[in-house]
Amino acid sequence: MAERPLPARGVAQEMRCVLHWFSGWAPQRQRFLQDLLAKAVPGKLRPLLEGLEGLSLSGAPAPPPSLFQCQLRLWDQWFRGWSEPERNHFLARLEQVDPDFAAHFYGQLAATAGKD
Numbered sequence: 001m002a003e004r005p006l007p008a009r010g011v012a013q014e015m016r017c018v019l020h021w022f023s024g025w026a027p028q029r030q031r032f033l034q035d036l037l038a039k040a041v042p043g044k045l046r047p048l049l050e051g052l053e054g055l056s057l058s059g060a061p062a063p064p065p066s067l068f069q070c071q072l073r074l075w076d077q078w079f080r081g082w083s084e085p086e087r088n089h090f091l092a093r094l095e096q097v098d099p100d101f102a103a104h105f106y107g108q109l110a111a112t113a114g115k116d
Contacts, residue, residue: 014078015090019097021071028068033105035072039079040105041112 025032065073079087095102 011078011082011086014082015086015093018071018075018078018090019093021075022094022097025068029101031068032072032075033101033108035076036105037108037112040109 022029022032079090082090091102091105094105
């Protein structure tokens with residue numbers, strides 16, 4: 001079996017950071033799962049619509065973002081900059097950190113097959 005190439009040093013640090021955050025996320029893991037699914041299946045409309053639910057058109061100032069929201073923004077920026085092999089490496093690391101979460105992710109991902 002061929003070994004996967006390791007991610008670049010900066011990317012590896014980003015992955016370690018996200019995995020560290022992940023270890024502290026309990027109630028937020030479901031939201032992270034939805035974001036991960038949206039990234040894995042970008043053509044699906046449901047995650048996009050769910051993301052739009054948080055937008056507000058009222059004139060009232062929005063509250064400052066939570067720490068979790070800031071972490072998700074960084075995660076999103078970093079993930080978009082990762083190559084496909086780096087993204088796959090992250091998923092492999094996530095499987096090592098939390099096999100149950102990874103299994104749930106793959107189950108949800110498989111459930112999207114054939115749905116538009």
